[in-house]
Amino acid sequence: MGFAWSQATTANFSSCRCFPGDSCWPAPSVWNDFNATVGGKLIATVPLATPCHSMTFNQAECDAIRAKWTVPTTHTETSSSIMAPWFANQSCEAFLPPTSQCVIGAYVQYAVDAHEASNYQATINFAKKHNIRLVIRNTGHDWLGKSTGAGAIAIWTHHMKDTEVLDYESDGYSGKALKVGAGVQFMDAFKAAHDAGLVTVGGTCPTVGMAGGYTQGGGHGLSVSKFGLGADQALEWEVVTADGEILTASPDENADLYWALSGGGGGTYAAVLSLTVKAHPDGLTAGANLTFSAAGISQDKFFDGIEAYISGLPKVLDAGATSTWLNNNDTFILSPAVGVGMSKKKLDALHQPVLDKLKKLGINYTYYSADFPSFLAMYKAMNPETATATFQIGSRLIPRTVITTKTHAFRKALQNIAGYGTWISGVSFNVSKTPHVPNAAFHAWRESLVSLVVGTFYDYQSREKNIVNQKLMTNTIVPHLSSLIPGGGYAYLNEGDPWEPKWQQVFYGENYGRLSFIKRKYDPDDLFYTWTGVGSERWKQAADLRLCKAH
Structure with a gap:
């Protein structure tokens, strides 16, 4: 269930990051001095749903937060809120009773509202000096708890x-490019590009950050069949290293760091x-949109x-x-299919064989398509609002060979999985063209047509039910998919099962060894730690969630 902070003050925690309650934890005066160093940009965490709990309970404020x-x-506008609710550890949860625990717990203790490189450098130096866990956070969009950490400064x-x-x-x-700061979100980037008659690659949720885990993790979205993965778009990175040095990473300068940042995982090698x-x-x-349901027909049909x-x-993808x-189990929604540089007429023709099959099967459907003058116009009109992470997920990249030679077996796997009460989400693409400049997006991306994510609903009231669903995902649902793929398959590291037992192989493929070497080179003391990030096997989270060396 929950946990309370350790009150230890004399024990030797040299193998762990310093933690609130330890004798090494900086005194208030030290935090005040640091706040002055960063120009008053230090934010002490107050969990978002604090008004929903006893000491500060306010029914009207709590109802507004829940709504x-x-x-x-x-x-996204807070410095600490955790979108993937499991990683809040049931502390200050909006939907738990007012008497439930409300401590900072799994949330970061402090965050520095960074506006410039010197804020990064000062925070890195402070974290190193006091042996405090460091987290990189932009929006908090994150399925795997990478943008939070107990006892951390962000x-x-x-x-x-x-x-x-x-x-x-x-x-x-040689051509047009868009330079974005580390806090720029997709809608910001799409608008900036649109105003210049351009389009950039980004994901389906407009509030996700472009320069963080998205591009650093590979990055799929509605235009990748046309232009390639998010990681394929990276021309250069400006970063602050664990030594506080400002570096440019490109194919011509610090090329190994460029390679790792472009698809090798966010928050791991340097701060962007x-x-x-x-x-x-x-x-x-x-x-185009397509919907149909199981109303009036059998599950099999x-x-x-x-x-x-x-x-x-x-x-369609080719x-x-x-x-x-x-x-x-009863609803199918294609929302949307997108053809960048493609007419409605062409997109309709690509979908006509599918519509003909649905008609022949006697399935009633609704299909809508339209031409738009720009990618942004389509994105605003056809791309539905994305909710926060109310699911516990698992995933696999589905190879072309499964789609083309095991179509019925794949369908049967989906039917079996849906029987557990899950939602299934597929992003379909063809990024088989290898980028001119290699990056750390492993080869399975180039051989796949679908990134399939399966979700079980998160229960805000019951940790026990969520544990049951976690085990169901890891031990039953994901193996349904893995059984179709030689070797068990791979997954998009931003959308995988946080408890994936073979995560080094599944999330990083053939690149893990090289990525680990680069991690050691630029961050030898593992200042940058993320859950299932490269090198994270060298660390473990204790029962109270303090971060300690694994050996």
Whole structure:
């Protein structure tokens, strides 16, 4: 269940990061001096749902917080709120009784509202001097608890909002580019690019940060079949290292760090100040939605309809379109399919064989499509609002060979999985073209057509039910998918099961050894730790969540 802070003051915790209650923990006067060093930008954490608990209980404030809890901006504008609720450890939860615990607990203790490189450097130096856990946070969008940490201080990058359109020249790329600060979110970036007649690659949720875990983790989205993964767009990174040094990482300068940052996992190698990405000519973009349900038909026929959709994916994706879809036991929603630089007429033609099969099966469906003058116009009109992480997830990248040669077996796996009361989400793409400059996005991306995520509902009231669902995901649901894939398969590291037993292989593939070497080179003392991040096997979280060396 919950935990309380250790009151130990004399024990030797040299193998652990310093923790609140330890004798090494800085006194209030030390924190005050540090606050002066960073220009008054130090924020002491007050959990967002504090008004929902006894000492500060306020019914009206609590009701207002609960009403908007699943809206991403509720959390993205704070320096500490945890979107993946499991990692809050049931402390200061909005939906628990007022008498339940409300301590800082799993939340970061402090955050520095960084506006410039010197704020990064000062925070890094302070964390190292006092042996305090360090976390990099922008929006808090995170399924795996990487943007929080018990007893930690965070570099909060959210207000690093500069954007700049560039004419970029290098040996590997010559053309338009967009430089974004570490706090820039997709909608910020899309607007900045749109205003210059350009489009950049980003994800489906407009409030996710571009330069953080998204691009650093690989990054899929609605335009990747046209342009490549988010990591494929990276031209150069500006970072602060664990030594406090400001470096540029590009294919021509600190190339090994560039390679690792571009697909090797966020918050792991250095703290990013800015990212420069390719920007592409904007223009005509088609979007389409397709929905059907199990109303009036059998479960088997409903999943026959899903199989019809899956069988049509290769043709759609190979033509340069991308799609995102969602289903459970009785509803299928394609929302949307996107063709950047493609007309409605072409997108409709790509989907017509699927629609013909649905009609032949006797499945009633609704299909809508339209032309838009720009990617941003399509994104605003066709891309639905994304809620926060109310699921516990597991995932696999589904290879083309499974889609094309094991279509029925894949459909049967989806049907079995949906029987557990799950929601299933697929982002479908073709990024088989290898980027001109290699990066750490492992080869399985190039061989896959779907990133499939399965979610069981998170129960805000019962830790025990969530533990049961975690074990169901790890031990039963994900293996359903793995059984179809030679070797068990791989997963997008930003959307994997946090308890994936073979995470080094599944999340990083053939690149783990090289990534670990680069991690050691730039961060030999593991200042930058994230759950399932490269090198994290060298650390463990104790019962009270303090971070300690594993050996």
